[in-house]
Amino acid sequence: MSVLDTPNPRRAESAGQQEAVEQERRHASTKRSPREGSRSSPLDRTGTGTRVVILVVLGLALLWTLVPLVWMVLSSFKPATAITSAEPSWLFTPTGEHYAGLFTGGNELIPYLWHSVAAAGLSAVLSVVLGAPAGYGLARSEMRGKRHLSFWIISTRMAPIAAVVLPLFLMFRQLGLIDTIPGLVLAYMTFNLPFAIWLLSSFFSDLPPALEESALVEGCTRWQAFRHVALPLTKPGLVTTFVLCLVFAWNDYAFALVFSGPDSQTLPIAASQLVTQAGIDWGQLCAIGTFVVVPMMLAGLAVRRWLVTGLTLGAVTGE
Amino acid sequence: MATITYDRTTRHYPGAEHPAVDGLRLDVADGEFLVLVGPSGCGKSTSLRMLAGLEDVDDGAIHIGSREVTHLAPRDRDIAMVFQNYALYPHMSVAGNMGFALRMAGMDRTEIADRVRNAARLLRIEEFLDRKPKELSGGQRQRVAMGRAIVREPQVFLMDEPLSNLDAKLRSSTRAQIAALQRRLGVTTVYVTHDQVEAMTMGDRVAVLDEGVLQQCDTPRALYDRPANAFVAGFTGSPAMNLPTAAFDADGASLGGTTVPLPREVLRAAEAEGAEILRVGLRPEALYLDTEGIPLTVELVEELGAEALCHGVVDTGDGDEERLVVRVDSRTPPRAGERVRVGFRTDEVHAFSALTGERLGD
Ligand SMILES: Nc1ncnc2c1ncn2[C@@H]1O[C@H](COP(=O)(O)OP(=O)(O)OP(=O)(O)O)[C@@H](O)[C@H]1O
Numbered sequence: 001m002s003v004l005d006t007p008n009p010r011r012a013e014s015a016g017q018q019e020a021v022e023q024e025r026r027h028a029s030t031k032r033s034p035r036e037g038s039r040s041s042p043l044d045r046t047g048t049g050t051r052v053v054i055l056v057v058l059g060l061a062l063l064w065t066l067v068p069l070v071w072m073v074l075s076s077f078k079p080a081t082a083i084t085s086a087e088p089s090w091l092f093t094p095t096g097e098h099y100a101g102l103f104t105g106g107n108e109l110i111p112y113l114w115h116s117v118a119a120a121g122l123s124a125v126l127s128v129v130l131g132a133p134a135g136y137g138l139a140r141s142e143m144r145g146k147r148h149l150s151f152w153i154i155s156t157r158m159a160p161i162a163a164v165v166l167p168l169f170l171m172f173r174q175l176g177l178i179d180t181i182p183g184l185v186l187a188y189m190t191f192n193l194p195f196a197i198w199l200l201s202s203f204f205s206d207l208p209p210a211l212e213e214s215a216l217v218e219g220c221t222r223w224q225a226f227r228h229v230a231l232p233l234t235k236p237g238l239v240t241t242f243v244l245c246l247v248f249a250w251n252d253y254a255f256a257l258v259f260s261g262p263d264s265q266t267l268p269i270a271a272s273q274l275v276t277q278a279g280i281d282w283g284q285l286c287a288i289g290t291f292v293v294v295p296m297m298l299a300g301l302a303v304r305r306w307l308v309t310g311l312t313l314g315a316v317t318g319e
Numbered sequence: 320m321a322t323i324t325y326d327r328t329t330r331h332y333p334g335a336e337h338p339a340v341d342g343l344r345l346d347v348a349d350g351e352f353l354v355l356v357g358p359s360g361c362g363k364s365t366s367l368r369m370l371a372g373l374e375d376v377d378d379g380a381i382h383i384g385s386r387e388v389t390h391l392a393p394r395d396r397d398i399a400m401v402f403q404n405y406a407l408y409p410h411m412s413v414a415g416n417m418g419f420a421l422r423m424a425g426m427d428r429t430e431i432a433d434r435v436r437n438a439a440r441l442l443r444i445e446e447f448l449d450r451k452p453k454e455l456s457g458g459q460r461q462r463v464a465m466g467r468a469i470v471r472e473p474q475v476f477l478m479d480e481p482l483s484n485l486d487a488k489l490r491s492s493t494r495a496q497i498a499a500l501q502r503r504l505g506v507t508t509v510y511v512t513h514d515q516v517e518a519m520t521m522g523d524r525v526a527v528l529d530e531g532v533l534q535q536c537d538t539p540r541a542l543y544d545r546p547a548n549a550f551v552a553g554f555t556g557s558p559a560m561n562l563p564t565a566a567f568d569a570d571g572a573s574l575g576g577t578t579v580p581l582p583r584e585v586l587r588a589a590e591a592e593g594a595e596i597l598r599v600g601l602r603p604e605a606l607y608l609d610t611e612g613i614p615l616t617v618e619l620v621e622e623l624g625a626e627a628l629c630h631g632v633v634d635t636g637d638g639d640e641e642r643l644v645v646r647v648d649s650r651t652p653p654r655a656g657e658r659v660r661v662g663f664r665t666d667e668v669h670a671f672s673a674l675t676g677e678r679l680g681d
């Protein structure tokens with residue numbers, strides 16, 4: 001989904017981390033120009049002409065992204081006749097009939113919703129829980145070929161879903177994981193875990209090692225230093241990773257189509273079932289689309305602050 | 320309380336051409352304040368980090384007290400370390416920072432609070448106990464870092480340039496406070512700095528490192544009076560010792576036509592090397608303006624208030640020049656361009672080999 005494009009992990013800086021990094025930077029250079037000290041946004045530095053161009057481009061991008069969404073949300077409240085009419089109508093009496101329809105009759109949406117929440121939520125939680133120690137290890141170890149290993153991990157995220165669907169299907173069938181929530185969770189982990197490891201490892205790399213070294217000297221084991229010092233300082237990184245993993249899994253259609261059945265079908269599957277041979281129920285489709293998009297948009301807004309902090313930090317250091 | 324022994328300790332970073340620390344042999348007495356000093360990149364931090372267990376030891380051993388700690392984890396060494404950037408945990412309050420090690424050791428809550436409060440009182444940071452590190456000034460953070468070390472009552476304190484982030488004035492007052500605190504607590508301390516003034520004023524003994532090799536370890540007085548080689552001579556004292564190269568004969572070294580008399584055994588040692596030149600060591604404070612002596616053309620006079628530093632060149636005759644710095648009275652300094660004569664205190668003349676830089680004679 002376009003509101004939440006994959007962020008550059010180096011920029012996605014957390015508040016606590018930023019502070020630690022800041023401490024480091026302050027010590028690195030005793031002389032800082034006031035310019036560097038103040039948090040100016042890139043826009044403040046540019047001339048008016050450039051600024052207008054930037055704003056126009058941003059405005060167009062925003063329109064491109066938002067118009068279909070807004071249209072979908074609007075349509076979900078329109079009476080069925082208004083949706084299918086040839087000319088677009090802005091004025092209509094809003095109706096909740098499509099939403100009501102989703103929860104009544106043959107289209108009981110609750111199980112789908114539950115499957116989506118369980119599969120996406122569990123896979124996001126597991127990705128963060130497993131990805132944090134793995135990312136930490138990757139960030140802090142000094143083995144040879146570390147860069148290759150880390151590239152290999154993220155490259156598995158780049159594999160097209162079509163390439164893994166078939167082998168996974170065969171394995172899942174053997175293991176009896178077809179049409180189960182654990183099966184879906186496992187499938188989502190194939191793309192979420194590498195992503196989480198990669199993103200979190202870059203959050204951990206940005207922490208000054210002296211903090212953990214201090215913890216080691218103060219009586220911690222490596223694990224305790226991770227647990228009591230590194231982990232709390234990357235909390236925003238953990239939240240960001242969690243939300244992004246949640247979004248990826250929540251939006252999945254391909255895996256759910258192949259691996260799920262009546263006991264595990266998710267919201268995107270429910271949406272697709274509205275496209276029937278008898279016709280397309282546009283009203284319900286828009287309602288379900290809204291239902292899918294809105295929670296993730298809220299989640300995106302929740303982590304926005306940290307993503308933005310990361311971006312402005314990059315602007316200050318001129319990276 | 321404990322002694323520390325480096326026994327031919329070596330650290331060779333993978334891929335590096337030379338060892339960062341090469342066969343370091345050093346004994347630190349119980350309760351002693353030892354300063355490791357040297358130019359940037361000489362291996363001070365590496366030496367300290369090996370002692371802390373944060374850096375691998377490739378060869379040799381390290382002992383704390385009667386225990387060999389060479390390959391022990393940092394947590395098993397009973398040491399406390401103050402880092403250059405303080406490394407305070409940003410997510411914990413000052414009290415949380417200071418009590419962290421005790422909490423990890425499973426100490427009783429009320430006792431932790433007691434100890435933290437006592438240390439805070441000692442360092443006058445009681446009023447900041449509830450603040451986060453980012454709400455403190457640089458000097459206050461420095462004191463919190465000290466406090467975090469002392470609450471643990473460890474066997475050894477390690478400090479890596481703890482004052483380098485403070486401004487000059489605060490640095491000199493904190494310098495005195497740390498030295499006094501260490502004497503009061505009597506905990507064996509290894510202190511790293513690149514600032515020779517800090518080294519000379521704080522240390523019971525000072526170990527001078529260069530390119531990973533220990534040059535000399537002695538009391539500040541002995542380092543100043545009897546530097547073991549030209550490197551130490553040039554590193555200690557401010558401004559640094561003049562080390563002009565000079566030819567010598569049976570009476571002494573010749574500087575700009577003036578003979579600087581040298582003891583017989585020094586000249587014999589120089590001769591034994593087969594060299595025709597040696598390096599004369601003259602501290603700026605061993606030189607004075609006189610009616611006769613080494614001829615000097617003044618290039619620049621630095622007024623420092625109580626005194627002035629007169630920089631000049633000596634024409635050595637064969638077309639070469641040697642530079643000298645002379646400490647002079649600030650009320651009657653010479654002017655730039657003036658030609659003056661420089662006398663010297665004969666008992667404060669050092670001589671070093673021009674080949675190896677080692678001290679000649681005794
Ligand atoms: N992790 C490392 N990997 C490779 N080489 C290193 C590493 N750390 C330090 N070195 C090298 O080892 C040498 C000694 O470094 P060290 O940090 O001990 O110097 P230092 O005396 O503390 O200098 P400074 O006063 O600048 O802190 C240097 O040449 C440095 O480049």
Ligand SMILES: [Mg+2]
Pocket residue numbers: 363364365
């Ligand atoms: Mg250092």
